[in-house]
Amino acid sequence: MQLHITQHNWPIDGIFRISRGSRTQAQVIQVELSDGSSIGRGECVPYARYNETLASVSATIEGLRPQIVRGLSRGQLAQLLPAGAARNAVDCALWDLECKQAHQTIWQRLSITPHALTTAYTLSLDTPEQMQQKAQAHHHRPLFKLKLAGDGDLERVKAVRQAVPNAQIIIDANEGWNSVLYQQLVPELVNLNVAMIEQPFPAGDDALLQDLPHPIALCADESCHDRQDLVKLKGCYEMINIKIDKTGGLTEALALKQAAEAEGFAIMVGCMVGTSLAMAPAFVVAQNAKIVDLDGPLLLAQDQPHGFEYDQASQMQVPSSKLWG
Numbered sequence: 001m002q003l004h005i006t007q008h009n010w011p012i013d014g015i016f017r018i019s020r021g022s023r024t025q026a027q028v029i030q031v032e033l034s035d036g037s038s039i040g041r042g043e044c045v046p047y048a049r050y051n052e053t054l055a056s057v058s059a060t061i062e063g064l065r066p067q068i069v070r071g072l073s074r075g076q077l078a079q080l081l082p083a084g085a086a087r088n089a090v091d092c093a094l095w096d097l098e099c100k101q102a103h104q105t106i107w108q109r110l111s112i113t114p115h116a117l118t119t120a121y122t123l124s125l126d127t128p129e130q131m132q133q134k135a136q137a138h139h140h141r142p143l144f145k146l147k148l149a150g151d152g153d154l155e156r157v158k159a160v161r162q163a164v165p166n167a168q169i170i171i172d173a174n175e176g177w178n179s180v181l182y183q184q185l186v187p188e189l190v191n192l193n194v195a196m197i198e199q200p201f202p203a204g205d206d207a208l209l210q211d212l213p214h215p216i217a218l219c220a221d222e223s224c225h226d227r228q229d230l231v232k233l234k235g236c237y238e239m240i241n242i243k244i245d246k247t248g249g250l251t252e253a254l255a256l257k258q259a260a261e262a263e264g265f266a267i268m269v270g271c272m273v274g275t276s277l278a279m280a281p282a283f284v285v286a287q288n289a290k291i292v293d294l295d296g297p298l299l300l301a302q303d304q305p306h307g308f309e310y311d312q313a314s315q316m317q318v319p320s321s322k323l324w325g
């Protein structure tokens with residue numbers, strides 16, 4: 001087996017801003033596995049919040065080179081690397097390679113009939129006026145996800161709600177709130193018909209959510225990486241946000257989805273800002289999910305060849321296996 005690890009900078013169309021900071025480029029690592037006749041590819045996005053850098057993730061994958069070139073199963077991979085971006089890129093490349101070797105699509109291999117999905121459209125953290133303008137420019141989209149931060153959040157949601165009175169709105173505080181702010185904001189957000197709140201508090205403060213009212217569904221993101229996290233999320237959240245960069249690939253993402261549903265959690269499937277190559281495996285997990293948030297490529301100025309097509313109503317068609325799977 002041959003292994004190629006490459007780094008790519010994909011320019012973002014404008015600026016992507018959340019409570020923790022902003023970026024103008026999606027910096028990703030691409031893994032390519034070749035057996036001489038078939039090629040499998042995977043992409044990951046190293047994430048500083050989880051102590052990952054381009055260098056550390058590349059080095060982690062490079063450290064596994066001897067095992068990978070000898071031929072590594074996804075099960076063995078899960079024993080050797082923890083959940084995270086490095087395992088994600090390799091796991092997704094192994095799935096893609098398996099499909100190509102078997103001359104099957106991912107849908108055939110998993111016995112799933114795929115459907116087009118409607119994704120959320122993300123509005124970066126900004127002034128209420130700027131977020132309102134952006135929502136107005138995309139008023140035809142049915143579902144908006146607002147990046148929030150704490151101060152000024154009510155004004156942001158009000159401004160967007162005015163621009164898109166009939167759209168579904170979900171919000172993501174990215175750990176930027178505390179319980180005082182939560183209790184102030186939530187009744188107002190009920191009136192503004194907000195459908196879901198993602199990760200209001202820092203991951204370590206989840207237990208505070210047990211004693212607070214939940215008139216709006218709460219979704220764990222930074223607090224939920226893989227199946228091990230589920231037990232501590234019960235009673236704190238109604239939903240979990242599954243991302244393949246957190247689970248360490250499609251294999252654990254599918255297992256997490258099944259385990260979470262069995263525990264009564266509703267499913268959201270999200271992404272880091274990456275290309276369609278990273279969305280394609282997530283699109284598999286996102287089938288039948290309650291909320292799909294796979295708009296990474298929509299935020300980029302360029303995308304991979306054979307990338308997802310998004311229509312004006314944010315619908316994503318089932319991708320070509322030339323992209324992945």
Ligand SMILES: [Mg+2]
Binds near residue numbers: 172198199221222241
């Ligand atoms: Mg989030």
